[in-house]
Amino acid sequence: MIVLGGNRYGKAEVRLVRVDRGDPDAHSLKDLSVSVALSGELAATHLTGDNSAVLTTDAQKNTVFAFAAEHAVAAVEDFALLLARHFVSSQEAITTARVSIDEYAWDRISATGHSFVRSGGETRGTTVTAHGDAHWVVSGLRDLVVLNTAGSEFWGFARDKYTTLAETTDRILATAVDARWRYTEQVPWDDAYRQARDALLTAFADTHSYSLQQTLYAMGKRVLETLPSVAEIRLSLPNKHHFDVDLARFGLENDRTVFYAADRPYGLIEGTVTRDDAEPAGEAW
Amino acid sequence: MIVLGGNRYGKAEVRLVRVDRGDPDAHSLKDLSVSVALSGELAATHLTGDNSAVLTTDAQKNTVFAFAAEHAVAAVEDFALLLARHFVSSQEAITTARVSIDEYAWDRISATGHSFVRSGGETRGTTVTAHGDAHWVVSGLRDLVVLNTAGSEFWGFARDKYTTLAETTDRILATAVDARWRYTEQVPWDDAYRQARDALLTAFADTHSYSLQQTLYAMGKRVLETLPSVAEIRLSLPNKHHFDVDLARFGLENDRTVFYAADRPYGLIEGTVTRDDAEPAGEAW
């Protein structure tokens, strides 16, 4: 028999900008993309089109804006918790709410207290899942692009008939870090984020690398060593290949100076670093 | 203690174009993006940088190209199976191989037997996972953009203090279908794909819709009714909102004629339709 399986629905990418004018000489700014996904007793709308349990995605959007007016928006984790708990506690049919927020960073332009420039670089994010009274917080970042010009080797790998790659004791290592880590307790979220980001950067930089896998593990381990509140971290690291350009054809030496930055294909290294005694992840991911 | 968790690695987005010149008056073309992800006994490279179990991602890329020369490439499912089985059977350390292929479609330009134009529209894809002697095939499509100008209502939904949406018995319904379905047996893959695509389109068109959830379920059910070889289908349907433009301000009537196509935010409806007696999914997804 054909039956309905797992399902969820919500409003995605609500682009909210909130201005705090508390200090008239130094406004501050939160620039967010908020996505909501709800699940629960939703079979009727799928099977018969009876929408009586469906809180509209339009109302979800309105809730995001209204909560931003009613509450100070500090860390994105706090705002996501507020929203996720609201949906599961106020809607009987909704048993699980997942709220994901991306945050875009801005720097001040020094000329005034009300002028800002987007700082670019990585995007910070969080995903909070509430189920009944329980909740889980997974935070992270993506598009943190890093590169080492030294301290990276790659040799001693397996060989089959299709293996032609030359071994190297000195290559460029570059990646765009996508990392998400699971908290097991509430912490000062902004501080923890900065510490995690620093740990990722520092471990990438100071690990003498024999493979991107080794660097991945070192980065994850560093975050867990730095933050006791983090049980687990998942990393996805594209290997952004930088190939030596053969210039001998033109009578030129190329002593690791000139590289071609390739787009595709790319290596993709994915892995989890965890505590062996971590509490189960439940519905966190 | 901090330990390594789940991990995999591979080469992503190998852009392979294969020309079949068997009939000199009617060449044919396969245009693919192939991604490989391998997992197995890979702790050493993470923990110590010992790469002796690591088949390089460069060799994986070479394998994709070499197999395209050695074998006719018919359906993407067949080519993915060939590759996935190769990696698990030839590399002792590799216990699981996942090969994903996207296929870009081309039409003939009638003027010659060797001229083609990209047909655009949806992208067909497959993900094949091989583990030991077992394997799983999940196929699908994405970016199949569809729209109904009639036959869609939305009313009778839940109401909270943030609900302001007007009920409607006649709205535009539009989405970009992202669907993946799990096969439980080998079938003529190209035929099955065409049948699944037709089932999705037809069910979208002929279902009188009271919610996008209802349409999602009808689309999934239609695929399962059409294809006994499919155990389960997962659909992700963004609700691409088309809003009535208020023209009364200009003394004009707008009787469901003029719409504003919004980008963000958008509704996002995700669900699974399955057989209640389907064999377990194993490592298919």
Place this chain on the structure above:
Amino acid sequence: MIVLGGNRYGKAEVRLVRVDRGDPDAHSLKDLSVSVALSGELAATHLTGDNSAVLTTDAQKNTVFAFAAEHAVAAVEDFALLLARHFVSSQEAITTARVSIDEYAWDRISATGHSFVRSGGETRGTTVTAHGDAHWVVSGLRDLVVLNTAGSEFWGFARDKYTTLAETTDRILATAVDARWRYTEQVPWDDAYRQARDALLTAFADTHSYSLQQTLYAMGKRVLETLPSVAEIRLSLPNKHHFDVDLARFGLENDRTVFYAADRPYGLIEGTVTRDDAEPAGEAW
């Protein structure tokens, strides 16, 4: 002295969808992105912030929607002409109006008279410029991706010390056509568009090519031969390189079968084909 130079302003990317329900059994659909750019006596707003000559971009957007309600929208050229003439004739300060429209194509899903699927492929577009009583129409398309598996050579080129490319008498030739052509009279726009598109495809296919430049010229010439109403055509053709993969390393022959489709860098060939007695382009481009 520092002075204001050329300037214009407007609303970009108004996403208008218009449904024609005239035949209840066969609705039809126009899916457009409309951009307006106005110029004229606009020094004051730049120099002093006096906005009395500034028709707001919000009003421009409203005009697009209102005109779509008041007028049948047939060819995009007609709708752009209507809008461009409106702005220059109704606003004293506005001397030139440029209206650009992109059109996204849809096919019918046969199951109903109100169901559609995006056909993908190329995007049709037009740019109409009105200045006083004069106007110019430039139409075109972009992202028409084409490929020949035979009939393309490249040899006999210039050589300098950095030239290492091998000559070839049989290569893959692929490009994404971006073409814009200038009309000198009003014609049945939809017919003319189909003829131009056919001419581009046919000339690409049936020209034995010694360079992409030669193919470009043949394509432009064919459009001008086909359409007496076209004075000039501008083509921008990226050379989407497809490189032979060296499989001899694996003991395999690769007789023009397996190719690697590269992303970057790419050749870029740009050129104009024109009538030598064409009337001047004025403000068309």
Place this chain on the structure above:
Amino acid sequence: MIVLGGNRYGKAEVRLVRVDRGDPDAHSLKDLSVSVALSGELAATHLTGDNSAVLTTDAQKNTVFAFAAEHAVAAVEDFALLLARHFVSSQEAITTARVSIDEYAWDRISATGHSFVRSGGETRGTTVTAHGDAHWVVSGLRDLVVLNTAGSEFWGFARDKYTTLAETTDRILATAVDARWRYTEQVPWDDAYRQARDALLTAFADTHSYSLQQTLYAMGKRVLETLPSVAEIRLSLPNKHHFDVDLARFGLENDRTVFYAADRPYGLIEGTVTRDDAEPAGEAW
């Protein structure tokens, strides 16, 4: 008669990364995308497929890499000048060469002397055109995203029957600056770039704005006042609308706190600020 009009060709988006290891304790990095476009006596390849005047785009790519090995790459303007002059002086058929370079910025990770993180934000660029012995340098930036939370008004605008926008004395003003300026002499390029960027930011911030046009003019004027070596600047400023969200429906006040950041449509303001006695632009643009 149908004839060939203006044309050019070249290699686009050569992704060059150059590492300077002069100081082993502090490597430095240039990350560039280089595009070349050549024009001259190129009728033959278009009309007959005779390629004897065509320097291959592959050789152009090789030249970019080879020059990066032979020469220190300081400012992108210098490297573009070197390349552009090379092509016009070494190839008899080539009369004009245009070299465009985008530069991606990196910051140091303090942990080592060889570790870097992409700084995101704006992209710096230059376009150098060489024709015979003459040359022109146009430099600039794009995607410099800025926002003012105060100091922006918009009222007193023209009104027609489609004008419904409310006047405001306090709005959010946000844009993504795309600016290109023409130098008339050789200057210390990196210093000049920093001064131009600072001028743009400072003028955006400290101009009390009555329209985005006024801000555009102020930004351009500030760059010209700061840099006597700049004759002209062209700015393209999308008005990234931030709309007040109506929360009164929920009994909430929204005193310029909560905004919806819209994607499309957007205003687009384009203008030039120039010196009235500037030397002609020649082939600079």
